[in-house]
Amino acid sequence: MASDSSAQYIHTVQHLIEKCLTFDMSKEECMEALSKHANIQPVITSTVWKELEKENKEFFEAYTKKIEEKASELTETTQRLREILLDSSQKDTKDG
Amino acid sequence: MLAVSPLRSAKNDRESEMEGFTVEENGFLDFSGGNLLDSIDFDDLFMGINDGDLEMDSEILAEFSVSGGEESERNCTSAVSTDDSGKDDKVSVSVSASDLGSRSSSLINQGEEIVSKRDMGHATVNPSPEETHDSKGRKSSAQSKNPLGKRKVKVDWTPELHRRFVQAVEKLGVDKAVPSRILELMGIDCLTRHNIASHLQKYRSHRKHLLAREAEAANWSQRRQIYGAGSGTGKRDITPWIAPTMGFPPPAPMPHFRPLHVWGHPSVDQSFMHTWPKHLTPSPPPPQPPHAWPPPLHPLLPPPSADPSFWHSHHHVPTPGTPCFPPHMPPTTFPSPTVQGIAPTGMYRVDPVVGVPTMPPGQTLPEPPVDFHPNVDSIIGDVLSKPWLPLPLGLKPPSIDGVLVELQRQGISKIPPSCA
Numbered sequence: 375m376a377s378d379s380s381a382q383y384i385h386t387v388q389h390l391i392e393k394c395l396t397f398d399m400s401k402e403e404c405m406e407a408l409s410k411h412a413n414i415q416p417v418i419t420s421t422v423w424k425e426l427e428k429e430n431k432e433f434f435e436a437y438t439k440k441i442e443e444k445a446s447e448l449t450e451t452t453q454r455l456r457e458i459l460l461d462s463s464q465k466d467t468k469d470g
Numbered sequence: 471m472l473a474v475s476p477l478r479s480a481k482n483d484r485e486s487e488m489e490g491f492t493v494e495e496n497g498f499l500d501f502s503g504g505n506l507l508d509s510i511d512f513d514d515l516f517m518g519i520n521d522g523d524l525e526m527d528s529e530i531l532a533e534f535s536v537s538g539g540e541e542s543e544r545n546c547t548s549a550v551s552t553d554d555s556g557k558d559d560k561v562s563v564s565v566s567a568s569d570l571g572s573r574s575s576s577l578i579n580q581g582e583e584i585v586s587k588r589d590m591g592h593a594t595v596n597p598s599p600e601e602t603h604d605s606k607g608r609k610s611s612a613q614s615k616n617p618l619g620k621r622k623v624k625v626d627w628t629p630e631l632h633r634r635f636v637q638a639v640e641k642l643g644v645d646k647a648v649p650s651r652i653l654e655l656m657g658i659d660c661l662t663r664h665n666i667a668s669h670l671q672k673y674r675s676h677r678k679h680l681l682a683r684e685a686e687a688a689n690w691s692q693r694r695q696i697y698g699a700g701s702g703t704g705k706r707d708i709t710p711w712i713a714p715t716m717g718f719p720p721p722a723p724m725p726h727f728r729p730l731h732v733w734g735h736p737s738v739d740q741s742f743m744h745t746w747p748k749h750l751t752p753s754p755p756p757p758q759p760p761h762a763w764p765p766p767l768h769p770l771l772p773p774p775s776a777d778p779s780f781w782h783s784h785h786h787v788p789t790p791g792t793p794c795f796p797p798h799m800p801p802t803t804f805p806s807p808t809v810q811g812i813a814p815t816g817m818y819r820v821d822p823v824v825g826v827p828t829m830p831p832g833q834t835l836p837e838p839p840v841d842f843h844p845n846v847d848s849i850i851g852d853v854l855s856k857p858w859l860p861l862p863l864g865l866k867p868p869s870i871d872g873v874l875v876e877l878q879r880q881g882i883s884k885i886p887p888s889c890a
Contacts, residue, residue, distance in 0.1 A: 377870075380870065380874060381870050382857065384867075384868065384870055384873050385857070385867065386853065386854065386857060388861065388865070388867055388868065389853050389857075389859070389861050389862075390850060390853050392861050392862045392863040392864075392865060393849055393850075393853060393862055395862075395863055395865075396684065396862050396863065397684065397687045397688045397691070398684060398685070398688035399688065399691055403691050407691075407846055407850075408850075410846075411846045411847055411850045412850045412853075412854065415882070417877070417880050417882060418877065418882065421873055421876045421877055421880070422868055422873055424876070425868030425869060425872050425873050425876070426865055426866075426867075426868050428868070428872070429865065429866040429867065429868055429869070430865045430866050433863075433865060441688075444685065444688070444692075445692060448689065448692050
């Protein structure tokens with residue numbers, strides 16, 4: 375039946391989304407990944423994601439917070455690293 | 471050598487007066503009756519003490535005789551070990567000071583001081599640790615068997631117990647969770663603070679381990695964006711980095727991604743089985759690497775009706791509308807044109823550059839020119855080929871109708887095989 379396979383499909387998408395969630399991916403990242411690797415249309419991913427969000431509000435709230443924090447931390451760290459490298463490389467060229 | 475305990479009542483006729491106070495001794499003090507303290511035969515006490523470097527103060531004596539007057543309402547749960555009986559004149563007295571009147575306890579302490587000084591190699595006495603332990607809820611009876619007061623009662627961390635532990639920790643906040651608070655929240659007497667503390671330590675280290683792995687994996691996608699944003703201006707070093715730091719086995723289907731389950735969730739039985747295997751006896755564990763503490767992502771997740779049976783069985787209770795996919799269900803062939811999309815490469819892409827910031831001078835962080843998702847293919851392939859696998863997080867499924875309706879609004883009818 376169409377509905378069965380739909381249900382199954384949605385379940386699969388949910389499963390994949392959950393996998394992405396274990397990697398702290400954002401919705402967009404997830405959409406991209408699933409589209410690229412599983413040929414799932416981004417709109418489908420996004421819809422299922424949104425519906426999951428509705429059903430699991432608290433989870434997603436906490437989740438969003440978490441990844442935002444991580445992202446900002448990461449950016450910060452990377453930026454600092456770049457600066458350090460830049461610094462050291464400049465010094466080297468000076469001495470060079 | 472002589473080990474002397476002033477409190478020693480060698481004979482069990484003492485016991486009626488001193489409950490729980492059992493002394494093991496090659497008794498040479500014979501108390502005929504009366505108070506223990508009265509019965510202390512000071513001559514005997516001093517016997518053989520001569521050669522000791524004992525600070526035998528007269529004060530102590532005074533103490534003894536003065537306190538002799540009180541036979542306390544002592545339920546002395548001091549106990550003496552019964553081992554070593556044949557060997558030495560060894561007296562180990564472990565005293566629960568809280569049970570004793572203060573004078574008696576000081577007496578005992580002093581007495582034990584004597585003992586320890588007298589017979590340092592032998593007598594093992596530790597009044598204070600016992601005192602503190604006692605207040606932690608450890609049963610005195612358990613203590614009474616402790617020769618040294620240092621032996622810990624082995625705690626059996628059942629899933630139920632552990633679940634309560636995790637609940638308590640989550641409530642307090644993992645970083646702020648203090649063993650004594652946890653103990654309170656759990657409200658179980660047979661646990662000591664020490665048990666909790668060590669369990670907490672383990673829990674935390676596993677969590678860190680897991681989060682670190684998660685973070686690492688997530689970083690790949692993050693990194694991609696970041697590198698894409700800041701292109702390297704310097705010369706790019708095109709060395710074929712095979713992402714050694716990742717540590718992902720190349721062709722293998724990434725087994726270690728699977729165990730990232732939420733602790734305590736019904737569908738998690740596979741992963742947490744490994745650390746606490748004794749307690750969980752659901753289906754036989756699949757051949758996954760033992761992965762102790764799946765990311766305890768969210769205490770919110772486990773269904774409010776945290777049914778203990780969830781720990782033990784892998785029964786995903788299907789909510790109406792979700793397809794049922796119990797393990798024994800024959801793998802449904804599902805119209806999966808999507809599978810085509812998964813080149814069964816299994817191999818992760820070896821991208822020319824991985825941006826590990828240890829570059830020779832003159833270079834900035836290079837950018838990986840290609841999308842860097844090492845293992846996504848295998849993960850996804852897994853999910854697609856084995857639809858009966860449990861959901862990693864076990865979120866509440868979306869309403870199917872909701873999804874369908876929404877999609878139709880967007881112009882999509884389900885099952886988009888054709889639109890691949």
